[in-house]
Each structure stands twice: as C-alpha cells, then as structure tokens.
Amino acid sequence: MFTLNTKNHAGKKVWIHTNSFKVSGYSQPYLPKARGEGERASRLLSRACAATVPVQPVIVVIADEITMKGVPDGVLIASPRKLVRKLTSEPSRLDAVQVDAIYEQARRSTTWR
Secondary structure (H helix, E strand, O other): OEEEEEEEEEEEEEEEEOOEEEEOOEEOOHHHHHHHHHHHHHHHHHHHHOOOOOOEEEEEEEEEEEEEOOOOOOOEEEOHHHHHHHHHHOOOOOOHHHHHHHHHHHOOHHHHO
C-alpha cells in the first residue's frame, strides 16, 4: 500500500537528503508530512481491517533538476516517469486475499473518518 503526494516544482531545483527537502534553497516540510500521511493511512486501514496494514509514503516530484544527496528515511522519492518502476520494484508484502480485504476497507468513506 502506498500514499502518493505530488509536488510540482517545474522550473525549480530540488535538493533532497535523508531528512531534508529543499526547493530553490528553501526547506519544505514534505518529508515529515509524507511520513505522517503514511502513518495515518496505515493506522486507519489497520483498524478497519483488524490487521496491520503497512503503508509506504511516496513523494512524486516534478522539477527541472532533482539532486539526491541521500535517501530519505521511510519515504520513496520518484519522478512521474519513474513512479511505476519504483512502485513495482518494492517487495510484495501482501497476498491477493489480503489486498482484496484492504481494498474493501479502503474504498469505504467511513474508514477515513
């Protein structure tokens, strides 16, 4: 399971390190916010499914230049072009029955309240 957060910084330079995300030299709170989104989704889905549901946060970045000086802790970073490859390269942690059960809960608006 993934949460996707998109950031459009076309025409700008993005710099990313293990715990830092900068756009044109200015720090942005994207990494902790993405982690929080993943934790919230995991918590709500886990409660609805009565089982632990791991969720991987992903930030999809559009920018003229992206410099990766380190891999952020717990957050995947991908450009739109590389998104599918990044997501499909992650190891599968759930079987088809588990995926179906999570989907049934995820599609219900009451899960997210």
